[in-house]
Amino acid sequence: METILFYILAVITLGSAFFVIFLRRPIHNVLFMILTMIGLAGLFVVLQAEFIAMVQLIVYAGAVMVLFLFVIMLLNLEAVNLPTDSRSYRWLGGLLIMVLAVELMIPIFRSFSGPELTAAQAAEKLSSPNNTTLIAGELFTTYLLPFEIASVLLLAAMIGAVILSRTKP
Amino acid sequence: MVTLQHYLILSAALFGLGVAGVMMRRNLIIVLMSLELMLNAVNLTFVAFSRYLGGLEGQVFVLFIMVVAAAEVAVGLGIAVALFRQKGTVNINEINLMKW
Numbered sequence: 352m353e354t355i356l357f358y359i360l361a362v363i364t365l366g367s368a369f370f371v372i373f374l375r376r377p378i379h380n381v382l383f384m385i386l387t388m389i390g391l392a393g394l395f396v397v398l399q400a401e402f403i404a405m406v407q408l409i410v411y412a413g414a415v416m417v418l419f420l421f422v423i424m425l426l427n428l429e430a431v432n433l434p435t436d437s438r439s440y441r442w443l444g445g446l447l448i449m450v451l452a453v454e455l456m457i458p459i460f461r462s463f464s465g466p467e468l469t470a471a472q473a474a475e476k477l478s479s480p481n482n483t484t485l486i487a488g489e490l491f492t493t494y495l496l497p498f499e500i501a502s503v504l505l506l507a508a509m510i511g512a513v514i515l516s517r518t519k520p
Numbered sequence: 521m522v523t524l525q526h527y528l529i530l531s532a533a534l535f536g537l538g539v540a541g542v543m544m545r546r547n548l549i550i551v552l553m554s555l556e557l558m559l560n561a562v563n564l565t566f567v568a569f570s571r572y573l574g575g576l577e578g579q580v581f582v583l584f585i586m587v588v589a590a591a592e593v594a595v596g597l598g599i600a601v602a603l604f605r606q607k608g609t610v611n612i613n614e615i616n617l618m619k620w
Contacts, residue, residue, distance in 0.1 A: 357522045361530050368534055368557055372541040377549050384553055391560055398527070398571040400579050403563075410586055415556065415593050422597045423549060426604050434546035434611035444543030448536050455532040459525060467524055467572045476574040489580050501587040508591030515598030518605070 364390035
């Protein structure tokens with residue numbers, strides 16, 4: 352069951368990520384990006400991180416992607432001529448990704464082969480009584496200072512975004 | 521049986537696609553979206569490690585990554601809008617004012 356779910360969600364995520372990169376019109380890219388986010392949220396549910404999955408749906412599939420859509424409609428990117436991607440970049444990028452793939456696969460296959468928790472053991476550690484309670488407990492005790500700093504960062508980003516996109520008087 | 525390796529390979533592939541987007545596309549908005557894809561691949565790695573090693577820290581860290589990503593998107597798109605007003609283009613090859 353878990354295996355089937357994993358493969359279905361992996362195909363959805365990777366397929367739509369592929370379309371995000373290689374489709375030409377920005378509006379299609381954003382719509383496929385939303386599909387990627389939903390696939391990732393499903394994978395998080397399979398990984399027993401229910402709270403993160405819901406935050407993924409709300410923050411990414413909701414807020415961030417709507418922001419992208421707004422900007423694309425605001426700039427009216429369909430009307431301006433879209434930049435063409437030159438062939439030399441494609442070759443260079445492809446070569447770099449081959450190197451990166453080898454570089455990432457070597458550690459994945461040569462390490463991390465220790466004992467892994469079964470689903471029941473992980474459920475006991477990550478969601479008893481439930482996942483949200485445990486994360487809140489960590490967030491408001493051990494990681495209280497980073498949490499406050501994160502809120503200051505969000506305030507700074509909010510002010511920065513308003514000032515950057517304001518028209519000159 | 522899905523092991524940790526499955527998730528690591530999936531997130532490596534997602535990360536690779538994000539790098540491909542940054543390297544190959546010339547549209548600023550799509551480059552920003554590829555950056556998001558790379559951040560999400562890292563998030564998937566964190567959650568997978570959290571599930572298979574049984575620590576909650578990975579999930580807390582993912583929350584902080586999401587905060588930083590949201591801030592980055594807001595500021596990045598603000599810069600994109602400002603640049604588009606200034607130069608009338610989203611082609612990152614033409615945005616070279618700071619290039620010496």
